[in-house]
Amino acid sequence: MKKLALTLFVSLFFLCTQAQTNTSTATEHPADSKVKFKKENVDFGTTAFNKPVTVNFEFTNVEKQPVLIENVRTSCGCTAPTWTKEPVLPGKSGKVTTTYSANSVGQQNKTIWVKIKGIDQEKELHLTGTVQN
Numbered sequence: 001m002k003k004l005a006l007t008l009f010v011s012l013f014f015l016c017t018q019a020q021t022n023t024s025t026a027t028e029h030p031a032d033s034k035v036k037f038k039k040e041n042v043d044f045g046t047t048a049f050n051k052p053v054t055v056n057f058e059f060t061n062v063e064k065q066p067v068l069i070e071n072v073r074t075s076c077g078c079t080a081p082t083w084t085k086e087p088v089l090p091g092k093s094g095k096v097t098t099t100y101s102a103n104s105v106g107q108q109n110k111t112i113w114v115k116i117k118g119i120d121q122e123k124e125l126h127l128t129g130t131v132q133n
Contacts, residue, residue, distance in 0.1 A: 029121065030119045031122075033062070033063070034116055035094075035116065035123075036059060036060050037058065038058045038060075040123075040125050042127055043129055044129035045129055045130070046130045047102050047129060047130075047132070048132060048133075049102055049105055049131055049133050050103060053100045053102060054098070054100075055097070055127055057095060057096040057112070057125050058095045059093065059095065059096070061088040061091060061093075065090065066087035066089050068087045068117040069083050069096070069114060069115065069116055070117050071114075071115040072096055072113065072114050074098065078101045079098050079099070079112065080099045081096060081098050083095065083097065096112065096114055096125065100129075105131050105132065105133050106131060107128070107130055108127070110126070110128070111126055111127075112125040112127065
């Protein structure tokens with residue numbers, strides 16, 4: 001009986017350890033193997049109504065090949081993106097710049113999706129802050 005209990009305990013311990021390992025790798029985004037963003041979530045703080053806010057999301061190419069951002073889109077028309085259009089060489093940096101036109105009062109949460117060439121799943125970035133009247 002003791003051997004059975006010990007065997008069950010060891011098996012459960014091993015399964016739990018394996019599940020934790022699988023969970024940690026499942027949360028990595030495919031783009032993380034090509035680029036590393038300094039920040040994926042930027043809080044612009046508090047701004048005034050109708051005052052545009054510009055934020056840079058800087059990244060570094062961690063790939064051994066040049067990396068190209070194919071497209072950037074946002075969750076609403078109030079957030080206008082621009083980005084490094086030419087291929088970013090290995091070890092070099094680029095950026096995605098968003099200008100948010102603060103046209104509504106209160107807590108804001110905007111999403112920016114970055115499409116990197118060769119990766120189907122877009123990288124998600126977030127812009128948050130508060131707009132006061």
